[in-house]
Amino acid sequence: MKVLVAVKRVVDYNVKIRVNSDQTAVETANVKMSMNPFDEIAVEEGIRLKEAGTASELIAFSIGPKQSQETIRTALAMGADRGILVETDTMVEPLAVAKCLKAVVEKENPDLVIVGKQAIDDDSNQTGQMLAALLGWSQGTFASNLDLSDGSIKVTREVDGGLETVDLKMPAVVTTDLRLNEPRYASLPNIMKAKKKTIDLTNPEELGIDISPRLTVLKVEEPAKRIAGVMVEDVAQLVDKLRNEAKVI
Amino acid sequence: MSVLVIAEHDNAELKPATLNTVAAATQLGDVDILVAGDNCSAVADTAAKIAGVGKVLKADAPALKTGLAENIAPMIVELSSGYSHILAPATTHGKNIMPRVAALLDVAQISEITSVVSADTFVRPIYAGNAMATVQSADAIKIITVRTTGFDAAPAEGGSATLEDVSNIMDAALSSFVGQELTVSERPELTSAKVVISGGRGMQSGENFPMLEEIADKLGAAVGASRAAVDAGFVPNDYQVGQTGKVVAPDLYIAVGISGAIQHLAGMKDSKVIVAINKDEEAPIFQVADYGLVDDLFEAVPALSAELDK
Numbered sequence: 439m440k441v442l443v444a445v446k447r448v449v450d451y452n453v454k455i456r457v458n459s460d461q462t463a464v465e466t467a468n469v470k471m472s473m474n475p476f477d478e479i480a481v482e483e484g485i486r487l488k489e490a491g492t493a494s495e496l497i498a499f500s501i502g503p504k505q506s507q508e509t510i511r512t513a514l515a516m517g518a519d520r521g522i523l524v525e526t527d528t529m530v531e532p533l534a535v536a537k538c539l540k541a542v543v544e545k546e547n548p549d550l551v552i553v554g555k556q557a558i559d560d561d562s563n564q565t566g567q568m569l570a571a572l573l574g575w576s577q578g579t580f581a582s583n584l585d586l587s588d589g590s591i592k593v594t595r596e597v598d599g600g601l602e603t604v605d606l607k608m609p610a611v612v613t614t615d616l617r618l619n620e621p622r623y624a625s626l627p628n629i630m631k632a633k634k635k636t637i638d639l640t641n642p643e644e645l646g647i648d649i650s651p652r653l654t655v656l657k658v659e660e661p662a663k664r665i666a667g668v669m670v671e672d673v674a675q676l677v678d679k680l681r682n683e684a685k686v687i
Numbered sequence: 688m689s690v691l692v693i694a695e696h697d698n699a700e701l702k703p704a705t706l707n708t709v710a711a712a713t714q715l716g717d718v719d720i721l722v723a724g725d726n727c728s729a730v731a732d733t734a735a736k737i738a739g740v741g742k743v744l745k746a747d748a749p750a751l752k753t754g755l756a757e758n759i760a761p762m763i764v765e766l767s768s769g770y771s772h773i774l775a776p777a778t779t780h781g782k783n784i785m786p787r788v789a790a791l792l793d794v795a796q797i798s799e800i801t802s803v804v805s806a807d808t809f810v811r812p813i814y815a816g817n818a819m820a821t822v823q824s825a826d827a828i829k830i831i832t833v834r835t836t837g838f839d840a841a842p843a844e845g846g847s848a849t850l851e852d853v854s855n856i857m858d859a860a861l862s863s864f865v866g867q868e869l870t871v872s873e874r875p876e877l878t879s880a881k882v883v884i885s886g887g888r889g890m891q892s893g894e895n896f897p898m899l900e901e902i903a904d905k906l907g908a909a910v911g912a913s914r915a916a917v918d919a920g921f922v923p924n925d926y927q928v929g930q931t932g933k934v935v936a937p938d939l940y941i942a943v944g945i946s947g948a949i950q951h952l953a954g955m956k957d958s959k960v961i962v963a964i965n966k967d968e969e970a971p972i973f974q975v976a977d978y979g980l981v982d983d984l985f986e987a988v989p990a991l992s993a994e995l996d997k
């Protein structure tokens with residue numbers, strides 16, 4: 439069984455982002471970039487399926503600028519077998535990512551595609567569902583557990599009320615939630631080994647896909663700042679303020 | 688052209704998030720609402736009473752019982768002609784279904800809008816709410832999920848919508864529902880509660896959460912948590928407040944033993960009044976708190992409970 443995972447290069451989750459001065463975008467120059475945390479979880483899950491003997495090959499996919507190769511390298515160092523980069527300098531919306539993924543799926547024929555539930559930059563939470571739609575496949579979103587058997591996969595999903603389990607016909611698309619696993623760090627020997635693994639380069643034109651955006655970003659602004667509050671001495675003062683000043687209890 | 692809202696429900700009751708979504712929809716045009724489920728007549732009747740709703744579309748079939756996106760999305764696509772916008776709440780249910788609808792229609796989805804600027808322009812948070820993007824859509828039909836905290840709920844009463852049955856319901860036979868483990872609680876639902884008290888890693892264990900529950904019961908509050916508290920197994924996943932959990936904006940949010948990472952703030956910083964209890968005076972949570980108390984929570988929380996009785 440082949441597994442395909444999608445890995446996006448995003449601003450590291452620890453970075454406090456800034457809006458650029460002309461209010462058109464978030465500043466990304468000279469900012470630490472990393473693999474989207476949910477995609478690390480996707481890669482880890484793929485590796486575990488390989489280690490369990492369920493998966494035979496794990497392919498890491500990314501679409502983005504040249505530097506996204508580093509993100510794919512990270513996946514390779516964690517344990518993926520090879521990479522595919524769809525190179526473009528344009529901003530790619532989830533629908534376009536899903537279309538490129540679909541083209542790759544049709545070439546590679548994986549039985550399972552694992553993507554993150556959400557990219558922490560655009561916070562879209564769309565790509566996996568869109569890919570499943572375009573392929574006519576089943577989808578298991580916000581997964582916290584996978585249980586594969588012949589031709590089907592049981593996915594435990596984190597939903598608003600708690601947990602839910604669905605049974606998906608394979609091939610399927612799964613999107614990862616935080617509790618699915620704890621991703622490993624790449625060891626030094628594996629980082630060295632990853633340098634020899636192949637990354638195939640292609641681009642949207644070659645795949646025959648129009649990635650032009652459907653949304654125009656008119657403005658990007660900082661959200662309204664909260665004004666600093668006060669420190670209270672003790673619990674009695676806190677309750678007094680909540681009752682008589684804020685009047686919320 | 689009209690706007691279609693996808694109702695959120697459990698076949699028995701309409702969920703409050705639907706009302707906030709209707710409120711967003713009324714800014715865009717005449718509102719119809721789709722109730723897709725199984726044996727969901729009671730929900731359809733409730734939906735017909737929402738102020739501002741013109742027509743309730745009821746799709747009632749076993750294939751729709753558990754909200755499987757593979758079955759619901761194609762049906763929404765069938766219904767989409769004649770609508771300029773389709774909106775669903777940005778709940779796990781809405782987030783699961785709507786991108787599937789958008790892709791089938793070959794249009795973008797606009798996720799988690801917090802305000803409507805015009806029929807084609809919307810504001811949405813990006814980067815954990817550390818920036819707000821105003822985006823304009825060129826698509827013929829706009830597929831949107833609505834962040835409920837951005838819109839005041841539409842009145843649940845006052846409307847008298849007509850009812851129409853939807854036929855042509857298919858089971859895509861791609862997936863099936865196996866079971867669920869829902870968290871049962873007598874307390875208000877986290878995303879619509881007026882008061883929320885959340886615990887973080889500082890709580891040390893799930894056994895200490897009853898301390899917060901005691902206060903929750905005195906204030907009619909819901910209990911939430913940080914990711915760290917959920918990951919550590921103190922409380923179930925549906926307690927998580929934050930960028931990748933639930934977004935809340937109650938009148939009062941009390942953060943106990945939570946440091947205030949940006950991913951947590953993303954889910955609660957629009958609360959009206961924020962209280963932070965943390966023993967570390969440098970904790971970033973104090974930068975957004977209206978009232979901060981530097982204290983050991985194991986002292987402060989019982990004291991708070993006692994003080995509330997006075």
Ligand SMILES: Cc1cc2nc3c(=O)[nH]c(=O)nc-3n(C[C@H](O)[C@H](O)[C@H](O)COP(=O)(O)OP(=O)(O)OC[C@H]3O[C@@H](n4cnc5c(N)ncnc54)[C@H](O)[C@@H]3O)c2cc1C
Binds near residue numbers: 475476946948949967
């Ligand atoms: C992709 C991604 C998504 C994420 N999504 C979310 C999300 O949705 N929600 C979320 O919350 N986090 C999320 N996080 C995690 C986030 O970055 C933080 O790690 C998390 O919020 C920390 O939780 P915490 O404040 O409970 O724990 P900590 O940061 O460990 O803070 C514990 C606090 O408790 C205080 N404390 C300890 N003991 C006591 C005591 N006895 N009395 C008083 N105070 C005490 C400490 O001073 C400290 O400030 C996400 C992270 C990533 C990478």
Ligand SMILES: Nc1ncnc2c1ncn2[C@@H]1O[C@H](COP(=O)(O)O)[C@@H](O)[C@H]1O
Binds near residue numbers: 445
């Ligand atoms: N440019 C990209 N390259 C690779 N994977 C992506 C890209 N954009 C989105 N994805 C995948 O889709 C998931 C959800 O992203 P989004 O729908 O943008 O929130 C991410 O976690 C990735 O797994």
